[in-house]
Amino acid sequence: MITLQQVSRVYRRGADEVHALEQINLAIPDGTFVALMGPSGSGKSTLLSLIAGLDQPSSGNVAINGQMLSGLSEDQLAAWRAAHVGFVFQFYNLIPVLSAAENVEVPLLLTRLSKAARRQHVETALQIVGLADRQHHRPNQLSGGEQQRVAIARAVVVDPDLLVADEPTGDLDAKNADDILDLLRRLKNEFHKTIVMVTHDPRAERYVDQTFHLDKGVLVKKEE
Amino acid sequence: MPIPLKYNLRNLMVRKMTTLATAGGIALVVLVTILLLSLVTGLRQMLVSAGSPNTLIAMRKGATSDVMSFVTRDAVQALRYLPGVAQTAEGEPLVSPEFIKQPLLPTKDGGKEMVLVRGITPVGFLVHDRVRFVAGRAPRPAVREAVVGIAASRRYQGLGLGETLSFDERSWTIVGIFSADGAAFESEVWLDVGDLFKDGTAAGCSGVRFVIPPGTDREALIRRIAEDPRISLAARSEIDYYEEQAEGAKALYLLTMLLAIIMGTGAVFGAMNTMFAAVTHRTAEIGTLRALGFSRRSILTSFVAESVCLSLLGYVLGVVLGIAAVALVNQLMHGVAFQLASFSTAVVTLRVSPEILLLALGLAFLMGIVGGFFPARHAARLRVTEALRRA
Numbered sequence: 001m002i003t004l005q006q007v008s009r010v011y012r013r014g015a016d017e018v019h020a021l022e023q024i025n026l027a028i029p030d031g032t033f034v035a036l037m038g039p040s041g042s043g044k045s046t047l048l049s050l051i052a053g054l055d056q057p058s059s060g061n062v063a064i065n066g067q068m069l070s071g072l073s074e075d076q077l078a079a080w081r082a083a084h085v086g087f088v089f090q091f092y093n094l095i096p097v098l099s100a101a102e103n104v105e106v107p108l109l110l111t112r113l114s115k116a117a118r119r120q121h122v123e124t125a126l127q128i129v130g131l132a133d134r135q136h137h138r139p140n141q142l143s144g145g146e147q148q149r150v151a152i153a154r155a156v157v158v159d160p161d162l163l164v165a166d167e168p169t170g171d172l173d174a175k176n177a178d179d180i181l182d183l184l185r186r187l188k189n190e191f192h193k194t195i196v197m198v199t200h201d202p203r204a205e206r207y208v209d210q211t212f213h214l215d216k217g218v219l220v221k222k223e224e
Numbered sequence: 225m226p227i228p229l230k231y232n233l234r235n236l237m238v239r240k241m242t243t244l245a246t247a248g249g250i251a252l253v254v255l256v257t258i259l260l261l262s263l264v265t266g267l268r269q270m271l272v273s274a275g276s277p278n279t280l281i282a283m284r285k286g287a288t289s290d291v292m293s294f295v296t297r298d299a300v301q302a303l304r305y306l307p308g309v310a311q312t313a314e315g316e317p318l319v320s321p322e323f324i325k326q327p328l329l330p331t332k333d334g335g336k337e338m339v340l341v342r343g344i345t346p347v348g349f350l351v352h353d354r355v356r357f358v359a360g361r362a363p364r365p366a367v368r369e370a371v372v373g374i375a376a377s378r379r380y381q382g383l384g385l386g387e388t389l390s391f392d393e394r395s396w397t398i399v400g401i402f403s404a405d406g407a408a409f410e411s412e413v414w415l416d417v418g419d420l421f422k423d424g425t426a427a428g429c430s431g432v433r434f435v436i437p438p439g440t441d442r443e444a445l446i447r448r449i450a451e452d453p454r455i456s457l458a459a460r461s462e463i464d465y466y467e468e469q470a471e472g473a474k475a476l477y478l479l480t481m482l483l484a485i486i487m488g489t490g491a492v493f494g495a496m497n498t499m500f501a502a503v504t505h506r507t508a509e510i511g512t513l514r515a516l517g518f519s520r521r522s523i524l525t526s527f528v529a530e531s532v533c534l535s536l537l538g539y540v541l542g543v544v545l546g547i548a549a550v551a552l553v554n555q556l557m558h559g560v561a562f563q564l565a566s567f568s569t570a571v572v573t574l575r576v577s578p579e580i581l582l583l584a585l586g587l588a589f590l591m592g593i594v595g596g597f598f599p600a601r602h603a604a605r606l607r608v609t610e611a612l613r614r615a
Contacts, residue, residue, distance in 0.1 A: 054515060054608045075519050082517025089612065093512040097234035107516050109228065154516075 002028040002051055002162070002194065007060035009046050009217075020046040021217045024060070028210070030161070033188040033195045035204050038214035044198045045166060047214065051196055052085050052164040053077045065161060082110040086155030086193075088184075090167035092147040094139040100150045101126065101135035107158045125153035129183060145176030152183060156191070163187065165197040169204070181207040227513065227522050232530035235502065236537070242498055247538035249494040250591055253487045254542020254584045255549060260480035261583065262550050262574040263560060267476065269406040270562075270572055271469045275462035278310075279351060280442070282432045282449055282457040288468070290431030291324050291340075295457060297428050302454040308445045310435040312350060318435035320348040321428075323417050327391035330381045337561060337569040339376060341391075342409075343417030343429075351433050355409065359385050360400030365416040371400035373410035375571035378558045389413060408469075411570040433462070488591055491538075495595025499531050503603040510603050511611025524604040531596020532589065539588035543581060550574045 004026040011018040021043045028034050036044040049055040050062050053069050054077075062069045064084065072080065086107075087093075094103045101122050108118040126132045129149040139147050148168060155163050165184065169177035185207045187193045197204065205211055213221040236243045282303060287293035303309065304317040311317050323343035328336045349355060349362055363369035372383045377398075382389060389396045396415055404410050417429065436442060442461065449459040503510070510523055553560065559571040 049609050052515070054612075078514065078517045078519050081515065087512075087515050089512070091508075093508060093612070095231065095509055095512070097231065097238055102230075106513070109226075110517050 001030055001063075001065060002026070002196070003061075003063045004047075004050070005061045005063075007047075007050060007057045007062060009043070009050065009055070010058040019217050021050070021057075024219055026212065026219065028194065028196065030065070030194050031188065031192045032210060033185060033208045034197065035208040035211045036196065036198045036214060037200070037204075037211055038220075041216075042214040043217040044214050046217075048164055048166055048196060048198045052087065052162075053081050079110075082107060083158065084160050084162055086152075086158070086160040086163045088148070088151050088155050088163065088165035088168045090170040092139070092144075092151045092171075094147055094150055094154075096139050099136050099138055100131060100142065100153075103139070103150055104135075104153045104157050107154060111158065121157050122153075125157040126150075128156065128187075129153045143176075144172050145179060148172060148176070148180050149183065152180070152187070156187060156193070159191075161194060163193050163195045165195065165199075167198055167200065169199065169201045174203075177201060177203065227518060227526040229529060229533070232526060232533055235506070236530065236533060239502070242501070243534060243537070246494050246498040246534055247541055249491045250535050250538025250588055251541035251545060253484060253491045253591070254539050254588055255546045256487060257480070257484040257584045257587060258543065258546030258576060258580055259549050259553075259574070260483065261477075261580045262546075262576045263572060264477045264480055265577055265580060266406070266560075266572040266575045267562065269575055270408045270410075270570060271466045272463075275464075275466040276353070277461055277463050278438060278440075279433055279435050279462045280446070280459045281462055281465050282434070282455070282459040283430075285450070285456065285458040287431075287458070290322065291326070293431045295321065295428050295430070295432055297321075299455045299457060300429060300432055302452065303432055303434060303449070303457075306445075306448070306452075306455075308436055308440050308448075310437045312347075316347060318347065318351050320344055320351040320433045321417065322348065322431055322433060323420055324430040325392075325420060329383075329389075329391070331379055332381055332558065337380075339380065339413060339569060340411065341413045341415065341420070343420040344414055345417055348414075348433070351435055352404070352409065354407065355402050355404050357400050357402050360398070363399055363415055366418055368394070368396045368415075368419055369399045370396035370413055370415035371402055372398055372414075373412050374401055374403045375410040375559055375573065376413060377401050379411075379561070379571050383413070394419075406573060406575070408466075408570045432457075484587060488587055492591050492595045495531055495534060495591055496598060498534065499527060499596050499599035500602070502530065503527065503599045506603075507606060507611050507614040510606055511608050511614065514606075514608040515612060520604040524600045527600030527603050528593060528596040531600070532592035535588045535592025535595070538591075539585055542584065542588070546584070547576055550576050 004024050007021060007024040009021040011020055036047055038044050050057055056070060104122045104125050105118055108121055123132060126135050129152050131146060131149050134142060134146060169180050172180060181204060184195055188195050212219055283290055283293035300321045304319045309317050309319060325341045326338045327341060329339045330336055358374060363371050370389050377383045383398060385398055385401055387398050389398060436445060446459045449455050449457050553574050559573045561569050562572050
């Protein structure tokens with residue numbers, strides 16, 4: 001369960017204060033596929049960063065499966081992310097000099113798994129996203145859709161409870177966007193992942209369980 | 225587990241030209257360091273290795289080298305029978321009166337240089353116990369035969385085995401080529417002291433080398449040689465004598481290190497520039513790695529490691545170039561000619577030692593660490609959310 005209580009995030013920009021999020025209260029049950037939507041600058045990416053443990057709120061509490069993220073040090077947060085969160089980004093953020101399999105292996109380097117076990121996990125993850133036959137290709141040898149599927153394999157390879165996706169279809173054509181949303185939906189259904197996705201893509205609403213709309217840092221609407 | 229090194233190595237390979245240019249700068253520093261230090265080492269080897277702790281040199285008081293010295297025959301005779309001087313098994317004192325001349329001889333590349341010609345007696349070869357004949361044999365007295373040091377033989381015209389050496393309107397047949405552990409003697413010509421003079425006699429000599437048995441009170445003997453009115457010479461051990469001659473090498477060593485530090489600083493800025501560019505280019509990757517759970521320390525270590533790899537590549541290039549340059553100088557230029565305090569020429573063979581390679585490695589490593597640290601720290605301090613926005 002993801003729980004946010006009275007969460008605000010204020011940035012300082014010179015002498016000005018920017019209120020990116022104000023008094024957000026949110027509860028997302030386990031195994032739910034959630035979309036965060038809203039216009040640019042509405043605070044949805046900031047909210048995603050707080051849920052993923054990439055940033056800390058200025059006030060309020062963020063708890064993921066009972067773990068309070070507020071008060072954790074940078075290193076503690078990094079260790080928590082490594083074990084519990086998988087990331088999917090708009091521009092895939094694959095490491096260009098590593099092959100698909102090596103990219104998927106990166107999060108496993110932070111575990112105690114042996115090389116053989118890591119290889120096994122990587123193969124499984126690539127099979128889930130349907131790219132087992134492309135594992136030796138570098139990112140520049142893959143299409144956008146394939147790169148995003150490699151990124152999803154990297155996100156699930158450590159079997160995290162939570163997947164966060166920031167505009168995962170933002171750089172893809174309609175066909176690939178549908179494939180990626182379908183894959184995320186399948187991860188939720190078959191592997192019981194909790195998925196929080198920031199998106200502008202209206203077709204996302206067909207795939208998610210809930211949509212939260214934000215505007216000017218405030219949660220304005222929730223759709224089931 | 226840290227970020228794997230292959231990530232860094234492949235990034236270096238992707239940026240081939242930048243990597244090569246930066247490694248080239250480091251290689252240049254390594255090359256110059258190796259070249260200059262091998263020159264210093266060769267120079268020190270030439271001067272210092274000539275010395276033996278049990279061999280003493282007696283010269284006129286105040287003389288800093290035997291070229292400036294004169295020792296009378298009476299003083300030589302008195303020295304020969306001084307208690308504390310070693311003898312051969314046959315009772316011959318190990319005392320070598322030596323006379324120095326410095327004729328101008330033609331070099332193989334067409335120049336002319338002053339060469340030290342040392343007139344010695346047969347016992348001289350016993351006193352100079354590190355002299356080894358690499359070809360031929362020792363000269364016989366009174367038949368105009370000469371032997372030549374291996375460096376002189378390579379550098380000057382007409383000093384090969386069987387060739388004829390001419391100066392002062394006389395000539396000598398070269399009957400032997402000798403080595404002397406790289407010492408300055410290798411740049412000299414040796415012949416019978418009597419043959420040096422047209423009438424076969426000399427009023428004295430330039431200096432006297434003599435051997436003392438191990439355990440002799442050297443300082444007491446040196447005092448006695450100075451105070452004995454029949455001798456009245458300044459004696460010192462060969463080691464001390466050549467240490468004084470090697471003072472110039474110390475200055476050269478300092479100059480070399482200074483030059484290496486100045487060039488190294490330039491190379492550090494080059495490496496830093498490259499690594500800052502790498503960090504800027506890979507900000508989104510850094511953000512991704514941090515998001516996936518790698519710590520700031522992992523990022524710092526990874527970028528420093530990349531910089532060190534860059535410097536090690538430069539080191540390898542520099543060592544290859546440095547060793548080739550040293551071989552080139554030794555083979556094609558027959559070593560580097562140095563004018564000694566005595567105005568004669570000594571040929572220095574450049575010597576690359578493991579210590580030099582280790583020192584150059586240390587220098588390259590330092591350039592990598594310093595050049596990589598600040599960009600790496602910058603990378604490690606990036607805020608994850610901001611770094612991810614640069615994708």
